[in-house]
Amino acid sequence: xxxxxxxxxxxVSLEELQLAAxxxxxxxEALRYxxxxxxxxxxxxxxxxxxxxxxxxxxxxxGLVERPLSMGLDELRTRPVEDxxxxxxxxxxxxxxxxxxxxxxxWLLEAVGTARWRGTPLRPLLEEAGLLAxxxxxxxxxxxxxxxxxxxxxxxxxxxxxxxxESGAVLAYEMNGQPLLPQHGFPLRLVVPGxxxxxxxxxxxxxxxxxxxxxxxxQVRGYRLRLxxxxxxxxxxxxxxxxxxxxxxxxxxxTRERIVKLGPCDLQGRAWSGCGEVVSVEVSCDGGRTWDxxxxxxxxPAPWVWRWWTYSWTPLSSGRFELCCRARDxxxxxxxxxxxxNVGGYANNAVQRIPVTVVD
Amino acid sequence: xxxxxxxxxxxVSLEELQLAAxxxxxxxEALRYxxxxxxxxxxxxxxxxxxxxxxxxxxxxxGLVERPLSMGLDELRTRPVEDxxxxxxxxxxxxxxxxxxxxxxxWLLEAVGTARWRGTPLRPLLEEAGLLAxxxxxxxxxxxxxxxxxxxxxxxxxxxxxxxxESGAVLAYEMNGQPLLPQHGFPLRLVVPGxxxxxxxxxxxxxxxxxxxxxxxxQVRGYRLRLxxxxxxxxxxxxxxxxxxxxxxxxxxxTRERIVKLGPCDLQGRAWSGCGEVVSVEVSCDGGRTWDxxxxxxxxPAPWVWRWWTYSWTPLSSGRFELCCRARDxxxxxxxxxxxxNVGGYANNAVQRIPVTVVD
Numbered sequence: 001x002x003x004x005x006x007x008x009x010x011x012v013s014l015e016e017l018q019l020a021a022x023x024x025x026x027x028x029e030a031l032r033y034x035x036x037x038x039x040x041x042x043x044x045x046x047x048x049x050x051x052x053x054x055x056x057x058x059x060x061x062x063g064l065v066e067r068p069l070s071m072g073l074d075e076l077r078t079r080p081v082e083d084x085x086x087x088x089x090x091x092x093x094x095x096x097x098x099x100x101x102x103x104x105x106x107w108l109l110e111a112v113g114t115a116r117w118r119g120t121p122l123r124p125l126l127e128e129a130g131l132l133a134x135x136x137x138x139x140x141x142x143x144x145x146x147x148x149x150x151x152x153x154x155x156x157x158x159x160x161x162x163x164x165x166e167s168g169a170v171l172a173y174e175m176n177g178q179p180l181l182p183q184h185g186f187p188l189r190l191v192v193p194g195x196x197x198x199x200x201x202x203x204x205x206x207x208x209x210x211x212x213x214x215x216x217x218x219q220v221r222g223y224r225l226r227l228x229x230x231x232x233x234x235x236x237x238x239x240x241x242x243x244x245x246x247x248x249x250x251x252x253x254x255t256r257e258r259i260v261k262l263g264p265c266d267l268q269g270r271a272w273s274g275c276g277e278v279v280s281v282e283v284s285c286d287g288g289r290t291w292d293x294x295x296x297x298x299x300x301p302a303p304w305v306w307r308w309w310t311y312s313w314t315p316l317s318s319g320r321f322e323l324c325c326r327a328r329d330x331x332x333x334x335x336x337x338x339x340x341x342n343v344g345g346y347a348n349n350a351v352q353r354i355p356v357t358v359v360d
Numbered sequence: 361x362x363x364x365x366x367x368x369x370x371x372v373s374l375e376e377l378q379l380a381a382x383x384x385x386x387x388x389e390a391l392r393y394x395x396x397x398x399x400x401x402x403x404x405x406x407x408x409x410x411x412x413x414x415x416x417x418x419x420x421x422x423g424l425v426e427r428p429l430s431m432g433l434d435e436l437r438t439r440p441v442e443d444x445x446x447x448x449x450x451x452x453x454x455x456x457x458x459x460x461x462x463x464x465x466x467w468l469l470e471a472v473g474t475a476r477w478r479g480t481p482l483r484p485l486l487e488e489a490g491l492l493a494x495x496x497x498x499x500x501x502x503x504x505x506x507x508x509x510x511x512x513x514x515x516x517x518x519x520x521x522x523x524x525x526e527s528g529a530v531l532a533y534e535m536n537g538q539p540l541l542p543q544h545g546f547p548l549r550l551v552v553p554g555x556x557x558x559x560x561x562x563x564x565x566x567x568x569x570x571x572x573x574x575x576x577x578x579q580v581r582g583y584r585l586r587l588x589x590x591x592x593x594x595x596x597x598x599x600x601x602x603x604x605x606x607x608x609x610x611x612x613x614x615t616r617e618r619i620v621k622l623g624p625c626d627l628q629g630r631a632w633s634g635c636g637e638v639v640s641v642e643v644s645c646d647g648g649r650t651w652d653x654x655x656x657x658x659x660x661p662a663p664w665v666w667r668w669w670t671y672s673w674t675p676l677s678s679g680r681f682e683l684c685c686r687a688r689d690x691x692x693x694x695x696x697x698x699x700x701x702n703v704g705g706y707a708n709n710a711v712q713r714i715p716v717t718v719v720d
Contacts, residue, residue, distance in 0.1 A: 020380040039541055041399075107381070152610070181398065251507070251627050
């Protein structure tokens, strides 16, 4: 996504609200589930959910290949099966906390989820097709169709063959033990562990090997870090580290502010990164002035899967507190205290802040 | 819900956005499914999704009864089974289109869905318990806990015995052929066909028969039609009629505006009411100046289930159009062209308006 507008501290527009109503966030209390229940995993759907007839749908692998492949869902299911647990986050998560706020899907912090995907690995399919040049890029095309930034398009993203292979990408036809739901890309989606959500093309119908760098809208306009509208910018790729906390205590309906009873309070949540493992989570109970280490569960099934963390907090008095958490990964990335603005509002992994009122 | 504030045509606040991020709407293209896929059905969760241990959870039926009942999920599953297809809509659907906008969950039009519920009918349970007075009300209590309007509470709503029995209420433990998901009320929820969503208490744990009208927050403060904050108001109950259209053509990402190619265009959607059957749907392709009858599918399995409708539109030129639709039910209710404001922003069933650009 690209954005040519931004709105300072003004209220959210009805257009942004329309996007928020259809692109679902994960309520933060759902961090308690290692695998996000179906329907609570975040959703970002650029256009409409397309209608796909599974009986006529086919995946085409074509372009610079020796043997173009075309296969239906039944054929894909006879191929090697791989199960993959993946924490997936939208590159725009945190956008609505930036000032001025870039105008697009107005995510606060809920654009994340973890699923068990089942599918067939991409690499053997590429080997079977036989790539005809090196290097080539792979262009993944979805069936979702619309207009964006003045360009009529199907959603398309590319990956280098190296990234596609080294990441362990899978073509997934099941999620949490069931066929993909329409909104998650039925009948097939690309799943690239560790990469931001836009990489994981839904309603996948074609993989094309090309010799030139792909110049489609979502590659060269959308999903790039830019400080000025007209610069080339850096492409988004792997998820930056983030820790999120289950908001403790009870919520107030309208403000979602938390009310916690005086006494010991277990803080807990999950942390992830697409850049190596999460190696530490720190918690602050005074708005970021002082930090303490949380306990990290043993590593998950893979470095890109979120890790559970806990921290015992005992407020010494009633009153207002601001709880924060931040993660660091094995590549040395750490969450910043302050958000780093960019035109598209991407990759804002500034620390989460939860205002809490402790009552006696 | 109650509201002591409203915001004219100002932007949506971050607090409202927080609610929109966690309370999922149904993307309107999902009107195509007679049964809404899991994860696309709307959600309105007042507080947090509670953690419920199905092994220790019990339903208590108590108060003014001869024989208090207490049963676990396994016992409920041995009782008579009833399957029920229900279209359910939030009483606040349409709120964000009111001016000034009442501050609460800012629904546009997506707070609806249709599910197949399986459970056990309420009436035999009441007969088994034996109600000790007449009239009594039944107070349904959920396990969701929070603060609202200054009142700490579990979500609770009441029904008269007559309404509970005549509506055909069911205690549901399955949705679309699977155990309830956490966000839809696991392990048990009340389902009251034809009534607005707040009636269908999730995470149900207690049914209490009481002799006095229930005066809990959600009954006497929330979910009432009021023109002034301090009046008693009318309680919300059955869904008013509404027709919704699948937005035709292709969307523009940011504005969601529709781009339609010149030529014949099938308009289609669904219409429902909690007050008898939908008996007509009308379509306007000129912003409500002229109306024409849509074709209504034969009635569904029950009057409270949405009906499919279609209308063939052939724009004669390119340009901008505004498409509208409206339903009428067998009780004589018809959707208004203009929204009727009220303090809480409830039951705004003004006609849907879809701006469309037809291109050559």
